[in-house]
Amino acid sequence: QVQLVESGGGLVQAGDSLKLSCAASGRTFGSYVMGWFRQAPGKEREFVAGIRWSAGTPYYKDSVKGRFTITRDSAKNMVYLQMNSLKPEDTGLYYCAADTTGGGAFRSTPSRYDYWGQGTQVTVSS
Numbered sequence: 655q656v657q658l659v660e661s662g663g664g665l666v667q668a669g670d671s672l673k674l675s676c677a678a679s680g681r682t683f684g685s686y687v688m689g690w691f692r693q694a695p696g697k698e699r700e701f702v703a704g705i706r707w708s709a710g711t712p713y714y715k716d717s718v719k720g721r722f723t724i725t726r727d728s729a730k731n732m733v734y735l736q737m738n739s740l741k742p743e744d745t746g747l748y749y750c751a752a753d754t755t756g757g758g759a760f761r762s763t764p765s766r767y768d769y770w771g772q773g774t775q776v777t778v779s780s
Contacts, residue, residue: 658750676732686752686758690749702714723735733750740778744776751770753766
């Protein structure tokens with residue numbers, strides 16, 4: 655079993671920054687891919703950023719490139735999402751997820767991720 659707990663969400667103004675954290679436990683994460691997803695009201699859950707745990711290779715949704723940075727701390731089993739220059743369209747419930755069955759290959763489809771946290775709300779006002 656894998657447990658994921660997100661934190662760090664909040665209400666901010668456009669242009670502000672937030673840093674989300676995901677505490678992961680339960681297994682050794684060496685061959686996994688970790689992802690951040692978000693879901694706005696009435697919309698489907700979408701990929702935001704991902705990282706291959708072993709190599710630390712990051713992947714991003716086009717609209718967040720240059721503004722968001724995903725990192726992981728292997729010693730602490732933590733995954734972070736630094737979000738800068740936030741926009742109202744970044745508003746949503748942000749989830750941390752783990753893909754434990756892909757053999758370390760990056761996949762952005764939510765259904766490929768088999769463990770999810772409870773989510774943390776990010777609201778960006780204009």
